Amino acid sequence: MRLTIADLKKGEKGVITDSSSEDIPLKLLEMGCLPGNEVRLLQLAPFADPMYLNVNDSFLAIRKETASLIVIEKIDE
Amino acid sequence: MSKQLNVALIGNPNTGKTSVFNALTGLNQKVGNYPGITVDKKQGICKLSRGVKAHILDLPGTYSLNASSLDENVVIELLLNKNDKDYPDVAIIVSDVENLKRNLLLFTQIKDLKIPTILVINMSDLMIRKGITLDIKLLEEKFHTKIALVSTRKNSGITELKQLIESYKTISTESCLDTTSIDEDYFESLQKAFPNQDVYKLWLVITQDANFGKITRQELDVSKFKTKSNQELKRLQQKEAIKRYQFINAILKEGQTIDRSKATGLRSKLDRLLIHKVWGYVIFFLILLTIFQAIYDWATFPMDLIDTTFASLAGWVKDTFHGGGMVTDLVAEGIVSGIGGIVIFIPQIAFLFLFISILEESGYMSRVVFLMDRVMRRFGLSGKSLVPLISGTACAIPAVMATRNIENWKERLITILVVPFTTCSARLPVYLIIIALVIPEGSIIGLSYQALTLMALYLLGFGMAIFSAYILDRILKTKHKTFFVVEMPNYKLPLLKNVLITVIEKTKTFVFEAGKIILAISIILWVLASYGPGDKFNNAESYIETTTHQTSYERNDQIAAFKLEHSYIGIIGKTIEPLIKPLGYDWKVGIGLVASFAAREVFVGTLATIYSVGSASEGENIDTIKTKMANETYADGTKVFTLASGISLLLFYAFAMQCMSTLAIVKRETKSWKWPILQLIGMTAIAYICALIAFQFLK
Structure with a gap:
């Protein structure tokens, strides 16, 4: 099954495998949402949207619909 | 001989770029506009040694040279235009020590434009606490640059930075990334088509056209070179970003070590509270309450002071230059009270920006955006619309300007269109006098009816803004995709100097930008009210009979009122009377309405003159105006101001678009007359209909 950032639960980590949608x-790519970078879901706003992420040493919030375009592989800690 | 060199300050938002600018220039700075757009252009002078002066331009914060907003577009337009008088001799990239990697992306782009570039690593005082060590020598060598470790908080590193600026000629202009390596075939053919141009520059022009379509000052015409679709171009841009990060990461691996166990966790502790599902909203609500309290309570004292000062100034002008005739009257009644009408808003505007800049500097504002985005989106707005909507309670002008960081055009447009519904401070004096007039005193569970009415009007304004946003969201069709990326910066204590400079700058902008228009309108109004056609205006004295038990003051008042009725503005009022009669207003209120289209706050002053309260009307005891208005009757003896006409008037003021300055700003921000005209017609129609229904039901 295809996993995306939108499937992460609070505190979980993944590594981006595809962000070519x-x-x-472009701004999001330039902030570091690129294949190979790790992403951690820090917090969710009510209704699980937007999502608060830590990626490429940056802290940013994006909407769920955007998050669901960035494909990841989950990392178990 | 003194010479001047151009320095451009470039950097991501939230890196303390403005602090560096303030440290370099002190108060030696001014804010202007870029031609044709209302992006603030901040520039200042920094004195170096031996009489050399550096002209420092603080460019809008941007994450990369690929612009996604008007503000960011300014950066790329300047850097692509070597003929611009501000084109930098040297660029300074301001990065903060914790986000070095991401900031370096922009750095490498600037380097590739072959501009000598200095890298400032700001907030360097945090390095030890965050467990970061840097090999400056290695970084300087690999990135072909000079690095200044700066801490604006501890005031260190600025002298070193000034020295680097002075010796900018020794800085290498070697590029970081070979653009051709992104896609050899494509870039080689591009270079062949424009053999004399730099390939990276060409690439930027092509992609900017594709992304933004707004490059206006370019030297290059690449429109003929179209070999790739926008989709393919974007793929190349992504490849470019990857390549740049590969380059950066390889160097940082050697030059930077981060001991992650040293991270203090302040962010996560505060985040747990401030964006908590319940507490987050409670705290935000309390902060809002404090802001409102400041704007409406604490600001009263300086506002009263300004009010009385200007009233006595106008009186002084009249007394001192008595007999000066028209000029004296123009100065006293037109100009002095016009300026007074602008200055009176300074305390509220200053308080508002004090709070907004503290919230922004501390990093809290991004948390509010995060909390509110989902709710706001339901109405076609963005979390980022909240700041403009709050600002709107002071004045719609800065609020419209504050929409600029909303990247999504549709959400930005809707925010601009609905912001004027929020109750701005200019409506307040109108509300106060009408409420005092028609809403009975008395209270329910300790809350006075009058205070409740005022609160209801604020809620109504906000409610109407949200409601019309919802409607507009359904109606407006745009091709723009939703786009929402918010950086969640570190929490930090706001620097007093930065906050104060912001407050001063924003207040100055308001006074001069809006002030010009308000002043002009005041003078026009004065002229329209002071002149009239025909004998009735020019020989008013002979039309008023002298009665024996009348003081000369009363007689003068009567003459003034008669003159006003037959002045140009009086004629306008009479002309529109049939139109406003169904709303419960007479022609005198009509004059107030017409005058209010310049700016709402002139309503009370105009009525004061119309109801012949006295010559030095502005700043007069409000009770006198109120008493006069309360006693005003139609010819048949029924009162003009009843509950029905009062509520109708309140609703009209709550919804009508009666502010030319706002329309002017909307035109500038949307680059079209279409939207301000829509706003004017739409809002006024809503106001008319609501007022009509209210009056006809309550009558």
Whole structure:
């Protein structure tokens, strides 16, 4: 099954495998949402949207619909 | 001989770029506008040794050279145009020590433009606490640059930075990434098509056109070179980002070590509270309450002071230059009270920006955006719309300007369109006098009816903003995709100097930008009210009979009122009377309404003149105006101001678009007359209908 950032639970970690969807804003890529980088879900706003992430040493919030475009592999700690 | 060199300050948002700017220039700075757009252009002078002066330009914060907002676009436009008078001799990239990697992305892009570039690593005082060590020598060598470790908080490193600026000619201009390596075929053919141009520059122009379509000052015409679809271009941009990070990571691996166990966890502790599902909202609500309290309570004292000062100043002008005729009247009644009408808003605006800049500097604002995004989105807005909506309670002008960081055009447009519904401070004097007039005193469970009415009006304004956003969201069709990325910066204690400078700058912008228009309108109004056609205006004295038991003051008042009725503005009022009669207003209120289209706050002053309270009307005892208004009757003896007409008037003011300055700003921000005209017609129609229904039901 295809996992995306939107499937992460609070505190979980993953590594990005694909972020080539055309609908991902370039800004997000430039902030470090690129294949190979680790991403951790820090917190969720009510209704699980937006999502508060730590990726590439950056702390950022994105909407769930964007998060569901970034494909990851889960890392178990 | 003194010479000047151009320095551009560039960096990500939240890196303390503005602090570095303030440290370099002190108060030696000014804020202007870029031509044609309302992006603030901050520049200042920094004195170096031997009489050399550096002209420092603080460019808007950006994460990369690929612009996604108007503010960011300014950066790329300047850097692509060597003929711009501000084109930098040297660029300073401000990075914060914790986000070095991401900041270096922008750094490598600037380097590739072959501009001598200095890297400032700010907040270097945090290095030990965060467990970060840097091999500066190695980094300087690998990135072909000079590095200044700066801490604006501890005031260290600024002298070293100034020395680096002075010796900018020794800085290498070697690029970081070979652009051609992204896609050899493509870039080689591009270079062949424009053999004399730098390939990275060409690439930027091509992608900017594709992304943004707004490059206007470019030297290059690449429109003929179209070999890739936008989709393919984006793939190349992604590849570029990956390549840049590969380059950066390889160097940082050697030059930077981070001991992650040293991370203090302040962020997660505060986040746990401030964006908590319940407490987060409670805290935000309490902060909002404090802001409102400050704006409406604490600001009263300086506002009263300003009010009385200007009233006595106007009186002084009249007394001192007595007999000066028209000029004296123009100065006293037009200009002095016009300026007074602007200055009176300074305390509220200053308080508002004091709070907003503290919330932004501390990093809290991003948390509010995070908390509110989902709720706001339901109404076609963004979490980022909240700041403008709150600002709107002071004044719609800074609020419209505050929408700029909303990347999604549709959400930004809707925010701009609905912001004027929020109760701005100019409505307050109007509300106060009408409430005092028509809402009975007395209270329910300790809350006075009048206070409750005022609160209801605020809620109504906010409610209407949200409701119309919801409607607009359904109606407006745009091609723009939703796009929401918010950086959650570290929490930090706001620097007093930065906060104060922001407050001063924003207040100054308001006074001069909005002030110009308000002043002009005041003068026009004065002229319209002071002149009239025909004998009735020019020989008013002969139309008023002298009665024996009348003081000369009363007679003068009567003459003034008669003159006003037959002045140009009086004629306008009479003309629109049939239109406003169904709302319960007479022609005198009509004059107030017309005058209010310039700016709402002139309503009370205009009515004061119309109801002939006295010549030095502005700043007069409000009770006198109130008494006069309360006693105002129609010819048949029924009162003009009843509960029905009062509520109708309150609703009209709550919804109508009566602010030319806001319309002017909306035109500038949306670059089209379409939206302000829609706003004017739409809001005024809503106001008219609501007022009509209210009056007809309550009558």
